[in-house]
Amino acid sequence: MVDMTALTGGHTGEASTKRVRMRRAAETRLKAYGIIALALAAAALVALLGSVFTKAGGALTETYLTLPITLDAAELDPDGTNDPAIIRRADFSGLSKDMLKEQFPNAKSRSARRDLYDLISAGAAFELADKVSADTSLLGQTINYPFLASDVTDLYLKGSFGAFVSKPVEGNLTLTQDGEKYLVSSTADDFTKALERVKEGLIVEADKVRGQARLQNNGVVEFERRAEAAETAEEREKNTQLATARAAARDALLAAADDLEARAAAPGGDETLGEHNRSVLINVADGWLKMTRITPNGGVAEAVIPMARDVSASNSWGLYTTDLPEESRKVSDLQIIWIEELKSQGRVDVVFNSRFFTAGDSREPELAGIWGAVAGSFWTMLVTFLLAFPTGVLAAIYLEEFAPKNKLTDFVEVNINNLAAVPSIVFGLLGLSVFLGVFGVPRSAPLAGGIVLALMTLPTIIIASRAAIRAVPPSIRDAAVGLGASPLQATFHHVLPLAMPGILTGTIIGMAQALGETAPLIMIGMVAFIVDIPGSITDSASVLPVQVFRWSDFPERAFEARTSAAICVLLLFLVVMNAIAVFLRKRFERRW
Incomplete structure (x- = not known):
């Protein structure tokens, strides 16, 4: 007869109790390490987003200085044609400077007048020209016109140069x-x-x-x-x-x-x-x-x-x-005095900066907007999707459903996996040497950027699509073929629809990665200064990540807030795209 006490003695003694305590202590330490790691990651994320969002707030408002200006018809339209084209070509810049000298006659020296002219934006005169040319009845009148403040004035009023x-x-x-x-x-x-x-x-x-x-x-x-x-x-x-x-x-x-x-x-x-x-x-x-x-x-x-x-x-x-x-500080004492006088007269207005979301790029911070980069990103992503999605899905279907298992297909699969890990700048070099140098694709155009990003995204889409197709149970194929469907019909009528949620999820994640890429687009010239809003895939354009890169390199301090605001717009796009991927997975996912 077996002595059970002898068999269980090793599990009830002091040594066993000690081992249990050590195991529980190890589990507690592991949990603590995990909590600490999560806390550090959360703190880093909060610090990053807090810094970006705090700085971005400065780009959400813009300042206007409302000043009286006399629109002398003899100077702006000497022939009395009332032709908007002729009026627009008049010297509105000189008229604006004369108005400033009338408001502050004490600015007599050259340096004082330079400081005076720097109170308003260089683009304010062009906006005044557009207003008068659109409404010629203003000629001969004295109006209170809101002049867009310069970046120096705007930063001072926002407290960037101290109180x-x-x-x-x-x-x-x-x-x-x-x-x-x-x-x-x-x-x-x-x-x-x-x-x-x-x-x-x-x-x-x-x-x-x-x-x-x-x-x-x-x-x-x-x-x-x-x-x-x-x-x-x-x-x-x-x-x-x-x-x-x-x-x-x-x-x-x-x-x-x-x-x-x-x-x-x-x-x-x-x-x-x-x-x-x-x-x-x-x-x-x-x-x-x-x-x-x-x-x-x-x-x-x-x-x-x-x-x-x-x-x-x-x-x-x-x-x-x-x-x-x-x-x-960039604002002089004389400029501070003038700004404070205008402020005391109620001539300073701070409004929401809708220009940032509707205008293109500019060398002047107060005139710069993000819409050109948003449009460029749209056209670039459109080309990327149209090239990468059908090509990637068809390649995945062939490799998973029809390709024979031999050394050639094994070689192709290995290279697809390797391409997914290639640095993105290598694809930029490929685009520069082949698409621009050999095929003559327009430089700095969404077409060139879309082709390069499509090549970069293609391995990700193929791998995700193959995984989604592989996840469809073989019984679906067997049932379709047993009812008389051809292998092609079984794949496209049954397997592909069931795999599409996973395919779309992988595609959107790959597109989100492409949206945030900068290095390959810089290589093909999409870092150029583009003012106009692109209207097609062949127009010169920039994209959001490249715009962030360019603005961060500008010396003007006002671009710092615009850089942060552009980052927020880019993050919003990425969050939306990933949210769509999560929605599609939850909405169409089937468990087998």
Whole structure:
């Protein structure tokens, strides 16, 4: 008789209990690792999308400056023809500049007028020309016309260059003219607050200088390392000299940072203000003064906009400071003053930027839109689908249903699987050398892009289609053939309809991948600057991912928001396409 206690003793002892605890601890750790991995992935996704969506918000609004303009018929239509074509060719740009000079007559120097003209977009004059040519009854009238603001004006009003801070004042302002400058003071402690803002800017500048010093120190470490590893005395001497020069630059920067921090920490102070300091502006007697030196009691200022009357003392004045020094922002102090005056007059309007979704590309950020790239993507995807879908499905049907199993078909299958893993830029090189170079397909056209993307998508469609066809039970084929259907009829009347949900799912996923491709399209010239909206597959065009790439490379800061908004549009397309794939799978999927 078997002793059951002996057989079960190994499962009830202390060793068994320990093994169970270890196994459960391992399971707990595995779950914890999975949760941590999911949390990190979710955090990265939230950070990415949050950054993109936050920046994209700046592209959803645009700014208009409503200003009165006289449409002089003698200047715009001297012959009185009322011909829209002739009116459109008139000098609306010069008319707009004259209007700005009338609004702000204090802009007398060349640099001041350049800043003045930069308040409105370069395209505003063309829009005015279109409006007047469409309604010639406006000739001879003075109208309040909403001029599209420039990217600089728009960014300032959206806070991209910092805030324009108004400091409350309590005392009376006293001005004493000293040549072209003014000695300013207040009966209260008003300038101390402005000086504190200037000192805050010194701290910020000191941090930047210390950052530059760290970069120089990195150079010192690197050149010292190279000197130690040098194989010749000449190379060692050269790297030693470079390390010494970097060390001197580092020490100078650190000394400058220490000086800035000491000036910021010292009580009181006497700061000379320049482009590297936060600006301090005074509004009095309808004029504006910019301080060039500030102390707790006042300082020295120069007239930016002359005062309307002589003032020796005033209890009606304003004190303002900027967040950024003038050298750190594209908008000048004079432009800030003009924009703030227009804002106080109620001439600034911020509206939804429908232009972004209806216009083509432009070198001016405020005029740039995404519609040209959307249309280009549509035509390119249309060509891709028309070429890749029928070809891929027919190839999958032949390989799965009719092709004999031999070395040739095995070779074809291996190469199809290999093509699915080929880098996309290789297909771009193929398109550049063969389709453009040999067959003469139009460069930078959706036709060329569609052919290249079709070749890239074809292996994915074939593999997905074969898997969907293989999933159809053999009994379906046998039943169709048993009822008298030919193999071709059985395939196209029975197998293909049942496999179509899986085929469409794979096709849409492959098309979504093609929609986001950039490298092959850059190779065939679809990175060109295209203003017009493409109307066919042979017109020059760009596509969404290439548009994102181009805008991200532009130096204008306003393109940053438009780049993020274009990414959002591209993500929306991808989400919709994948949602369609999920819907088709759920709607038509059959379980065998």
